[in-house]
Amino acid sequence: MSDGRTPIPGPSPSKGEGNFEALRARAGLQRWTFYFAIGLWLAVFAGLKLLVRPPMPASVLTIYMVLTTLAILIFVAANEARFRHFLAPLKAVFEGRVPRTLQVLVLTAMPALLAWGTYLRTAPSFDAPFEPRVVHPEPPASFPFHGKRIAVAGLQNPLRTGGPELEKRIAEGKTIYYQNCFFCHGDALGGDGHFARAFTPIPANFRDVGTISMLQESFVFWRVATGGPGLPKGATPWNSAMPMWQNFLSEEEIWKAILYIYAGSGSTPRTWDEEVKNDKQ
Amino acid sequence: MTSNDLRWLAALLLLAWGPVQGAVPAGVRMEPVKAVPVAADLKQGKALYERYCNQCHGNEGKGDGPAADFVYPRPRDFTLALYKVRTTLSGQIPTDHDLFKVISAGLPGTSMPAWKKYISESDRWQLVHYVKTFDSLGIFKDEPAKEQVAVSEAPKVTPELIAKGKEVYRAKKCWQCHGQYGRGDGTSAEGLKDDWRFPIRPVNFTKGWRYRAGDRVEDIFRTFTTGFNGTPMPSFVDAIPSAEDRWALAAFVKSLTRPPKNGQVLKARRIAGEIPGDPYARAWEEAEYLDFPLAGQIILDPRWFKPAHDVITARAIYNDRELAILLEWDDGTYNKGEGGKPADQVALQLPAAKITGDEKPYFVLGDRRHGVDYWRWNAGQGLARFTAAGHDRVTPREAGNVTAQGGYKDGQYRVILRRPLTPSGDNEAAFEPGRFVPVAFHLWDGHQGEEGLKMAISSWYYLLLEPETPLTVYLWPMGLGFVALGGEFWLLRRLRRRRNEEVKP
Numbered sequence: 054m055s056d057g058r059t060p061i062p063g064p065s066p067s068k069g070e071g072n073f074e075a076l077r078a079r080a081g082l083q084r085w086t087f088y089f090a091i092g093l094w095l096a097v098f099a100g101l102k103l104l105v106r107p108p109m110p111a112s113v114l115t116i117y118m119v120l121t122t123l124a125i126l127i128f129v130a131a132n133e134a135r136f137r138h139f140l141a142p143l144k145a146v147f148e149g150r151v152p153r154t155l156q157v158l159v160l161t162a163m164p165a166l167l168a169w170g171t172y173l174r175t176a177p178s179f180d181a182p183f184e185p186r187v188v189h190p191e192p193p194a195s196f197p198f199h200g201k202r203i204a205v206a207g208l209q210n211p212l213r214t215g216g217p218e219l220e221k222r223i224a225e226g227k228t229i230y231y232q233n234c235f236f237c238h239g240d241a242l243g244g245d246g247h248f249a250r251a252f253t254p255i256p257a258n259f260r261d262v263g264t265i266s267m268l269q270e271s272f273v274f275w276r277v278a279t280g281g282p283g284l285p286k287g288a289t290p291w292n293s294a295m296p297m298w299q300n301f302l303s304e305e306e307i308w309k310a311i312l313y314i315y316a317g318s319g320s321t322p323r324t325w326d327e328e329v330k331n332d333k334q
Numbered sequence: 335m336t337s338n339d340l341r342w343l344a345a346l347l348l349l350a351w352g353p354v355q356g357a358v359p360a361g362v363r364m365e366p367v368k369a370v371p372v373a374a375d376l377k378q379g380k381a382l383y384e385r386y387c388n389q390c391h392g393n394e395g396k397g398d399g400p401a402a403d404f405v406y407p408r409p410r411d412f413t414l415a416l417y418k419v420r421t422t423l424s425g426q427i428p429t430d431h432d433l434f435k436v437i438s439a440g441l442p443g444t445s446m447p448a449w450k451k452y453i454s455e456s457d458r459w460q461l462v463h464y465v466k467t468f469d470s471l472g473i474f475k476d477e478p479a480k481e482q483v484a485v486s487e488a489p490k491v492t493p494e495l496i497a498k499g500k501e502v503y504r505a506k507k508c509w510q511c512h513g514q515y516g517r518g519d520g521t522s523a524e525g526l527k528d529d530w531r532f533p534i535r536p537v538n539f540t541k542g543w544r545y546r547a548g549d550r551v552e553d554i555f556r557t558f559t560t561g562f563n564g565t566p567m568p569s570f571v572d573a574i575p576s577a578e579d580r581w582a583l584a585a586f587v588k589s590l591t592r593p594p595k596n597g598q599v600l601k602a603r604r605i606a607g608e609i610p611g612d613p614y615a616r617a618w619e620e621a622e623y624l625d626f627p628l629a630g631q632i633i634l635d636p637r638w639f640k641p642a643h644d645v646i647t648a649r650a651i652y653n654d655r656e657l658a659i660l661l662e663w664d665d666g667t668y669n670k671g672e673g674g675k676p677a678d679q680v681a682l683q684l685p686a687a688k689i690t691g692d693e694k695p696y697f698v699l700g701d702r703r704h705g706v707d708y709w710r711w712n713a714g715q716g717l718a719r720f721t722a723a724g725h726d727r728v729t730p731r732e733a734g735n736v737t738a739q740g741g742y743k744d745g746q747y748r749v750i751l752r753r754p755l756t757p758s759g760d761n762e763a764a765f766e767p768g769r770f771v772p773v774a775f776h777l778w779d780g781h782q783g784e785e786g787l788k789m790a791i792s793s794w795y796y797l798l799l800e801p802e803t804p805l806t807v808y809l810w811p812m813g814l815g816f817v818a819l820g821g822e823f824w825l826l827r828r829l830r831r832r833r834n835e836e837v838k839p
Contacts, residue, residue: 147822147825147826147829148829148830148833149826149830160819160822160826161819163818163822164814164815164816164818164819164822165815167811167814167815167818168811168812168814168815168818169811170811171810171811171814171815172807172808172810172811175806175807175810175811176803176807177768177801177803177807179599179601179798179800180598180599181598181599181770181795181796182692182770182796184692227389227400228389228400230389231389231390231399231400231401231404232400232401232404233632235389235401235445236404236445236629236630236632236639237629237632239447240386240389240390240445240446240447241386241447241449241451241452243451243452245447246445247405247444247445247447248629248630248632250627251627251628251629251791251792251793252629252793253598253793253794280633281696282696282701292694292697292793292794294629294633294697294793296632296633296634300635301635301637
C-alpha cells in the first residue's frame with residue numbers, strides 16, 4: 054500500500070498548530086485522518102439517532118448531519134497535510150494502489166450507498182399524517198358555563214384563600230380528582246393513569262413544569278370546564294379526549310379539583326402579580 | 335358475609351394452618367428473608383400513606399377509599415393480611431421485600447402504579463411499615479415471614495420444554511379456568527369469587543401485561559409455587575411436585591403471551607382474488623395486525639370506569655373491489671343477548687364524509703358538523719349500521735353495501751366487516767389507495783353489563799390502503815447509482831491517463 058505514495062510533509066509546527074498536533078503527527082495518527090473522519094461522522098449519527106429520546110424528526114436530523122459533515126470537512130481542510138492524509142485512501146483506491154478486490158468493493162459500494170439513500174427518500178411513507186397541535190391554545194374572551202358566560206380575563210379561583218379552610222378544600226378536591234380525573238392523569242398526577250395509553254394526545258402530566266405550573270388557574274378552569282370540545286379551531290379539538298367537565302361537576306367542584314392538582318403535584322399557579330412583575334423587569 | 339366474619343374465618347384458618355406451617359413441600363427450596371434496610375417511622379409512614387395511598391386503600395386500609403368503586407380490580411384491603419403477589423408459601427403473609435416490590439413496581443393490569451418513579455426508596459419502606467399496621471390479626475407483628483421461596487435460574491426454554499408444559503397444562507386441568515388456549519375462558523371461569531366475595535376472572539394468558547406477579551418465566555414459576563392468597567388460584571407445589579414440570583408449565587404459559595403491537599396506521603395490503611370470509615384463512619393470518627389500546631368511556635354520560643376490554647386487534651386487506659377489516663378480541667364469556675345479559679358487541683367508526691385537512695369528527699360518535707359512519711356487529715343480531723352526529727344523534731340506516739361475518743371460538747371473537755371501495759351514496763368515506771381514513775373502535779362485553787355508552791373506546795387511528803409502489807420509486811435510485819458509477823469510471827480513466835503521461839516523459 055505504501056509503494057508509490059508521495060511523501061507527505063509533516064505538519065508545520067510554527068503556524069498555531071501547537072504541540073499537540075506535532076505530537077500526534079509524530080505518533081503517526083494523522084495517517085488515519087480519513088478513518089477518524091468517517092468514524093466521527095458515524096458516531097455523531099448513531100448518537101443522535103439512538104441516544105436522543107424522544108427521537109428527533111428526520112428533518113432536524115438531516116440539518117445536524119449536514120452541519121456535522123461541514124464541520125468535519127472544514128476541520129480536515131484547514132490543514133494542508135491533514136487534507137492530503139484525508140484524501141490519500143481515496144486516491145489510493147482510484148489510482149489502483151490497493152488490492153483489486155478492495156478497489157472493486159469501494160467503487161461499487163459508493164454508488165450503491167447513494168442509490169440506497171435515494172430509495173429511502175423516494176420510497177412511499179406510510180407514517181400517519183403529521184398533525185400540528187397547539188399545546189396551550191389562546192383561550193377565548195369568555196365561554197359558556199352552566200347556562201351563563203364566564204369571562205376568562207381576571208377570573209380567579211374563589212376558593213384559594215388561606216387558613217385551615219384551604220386544607221379542607223384541597224382534601225375535597227383530592228376526592229373529586231380520584232373519582233373523575235386519575236384514570237387518565239394518573240395516581241401521582243404524572244399523566245400516566247391506567248387509561249392514558251388509549252388516548253392521543255396523551256393526558257397532561259401535572260408534574261411537568263410545562264403544564265399547569267406555567268398556566269393561570271383561569272386557563273385551567275376553562276380547559277377543565279369545556280374540555281376537548283371547547284378547544285378553539287386550530288387546536289385539533291377532535292383529538293383531545295378531555296371531557297367537558299361542566300357536564301359532571303359544579304363550579305365549586307372544578308375549583309376544588311384545581312386546588313388539588315396544584316397541591317398534589319407540588320406546583321403553584323401562575324398569577325397576575327407575577328405577570329406584572331415580569332413585565333416590569 | 336361481613337368483613338368481621340371474614341376476619342374470624344381467617345383467624346380460624348390460621349389456627350388450623352399453624353401446625354402445618356413450617357412444613358415445606360418437597361421440591362421447594364427456601365431461603366432466609368433479607369433484612370429491611372430502613373427502620374420504621376410510623377408518623378412519617380402515615381403522612382406518606384395519606385398523601386399517596388388513601389384515595390384507593392382508604393384511611394383505615396380497608397381498600398375503600400373514594401376511588402375504590404371506580405377501579406377494577408378493587409384496591410387491596412390490608413386488614414386481613416391476605417396478599418396475592420408474594421415470595422412466601424401458600425397461605426403465608428408476604429415478606430417486607432414483597433410489599434416493597436409491589437409498591438415500587440406496581441401491579442400490572444391494575445390501577446396500582448409503579449411508585450418508584452415518584453416516591454424515594456426510604457419513603458417506600460416507610461409505606462411498607464405503615465401498611466403492615468393495618469393487619470387486624472397481628473400476624474405481621476407476631477409471626478413475620480422468615481423464609482421465602484428460592485427461585486433458581488429458569489432452564490433454557492426449548493420447544494420440547496414448551497410441549498411438556500402443554501401436557502402438564504392439560505393433565506393438571508389449568509384449562510378448566512384459563513381455557514384451552516389460555517384466554518381465560520375455561521368452563522369453570524364463570525362465577526369465580528375472591529375471599530371478599532367479589533367476582534374475579536382468571537387471567538388471560540395471552541396478555542402478559544396483565545400478569546400481576548410479572549410475566550418472566552421465573553415470575554410465572556414463582557406464582558405456581560406460592561399461589562395467589564385470597565383468590566381461586568392455588569399453589570401447585572402439591573399438585574405438581576416436580577419443579578421440572580412447573581418450569582415446563584411456566585415456559586408453556588409464557589409461550590402463550592404476545593406483547594402488544596401498537597401503531598397509528600392500520601395498513602391494508604392489496605391481494606389478488608377474493609377476500610376470504612373465513613377469519614382463520616391464510617390470507618388473514620398473513621395480514622399485518624395492530625393492537626389498539628382501549629379505555630373506559632368516561633367522557634359522556636353514563637360514564638363507564640371499569641371496561642372489560644383493554645385491547646382490540648385489527649387486520650385489513652383489500653382487492654380491486656372491496657376492503658375488509660378483521661376485528662379480533664378475547665372474551666371469556668359468549669353472550670348473544672340471552673339470560674338478561676346484553677350481547678357482546680363491536681363497532682367500527684369511520685368519518686361519514688371525505689376528510690379535508692386534518693379536521694376529524696369528534697372521536698366518540700362524531701359531532702354536529704362532522705358525522706360518523708358507524709358499523710356495529712352484535713353477537714346475537716349481527717350487523718347494524720348508523721350515522722351519528724354526536725352521541726345523542728345516532729340514526730339507524732340501511733346496512734347497504736356493508737356486510738359482516740363473525741363468530742366466537744375458543745374464547746375469542748373474530749368479525750370481518752367489508753365494504754366496496756367506491757362509496758355507494760352519501761355519508762360514506764371513499765377508500766382509495768394511499769389515502770388515510772380515520773378509524774376508531776368500540777367494544778362491549780355483555781357479561782359485564784356493557785351496552786350503549788357503557789363501553790371501551792379507542793381514539794382515532796388511521797386506516798391506509800397501501801398503494802402499489804410506482805416504478806419511479808425504483809428508477810430514481812437506480813439511475814443515480816449508474817450516474818455515480820459512470821463518474822467513478824471517468825475519474826479512474828482520467829487518473830490513469832495522467833499517470834501514464836507522468837511516466838512517459
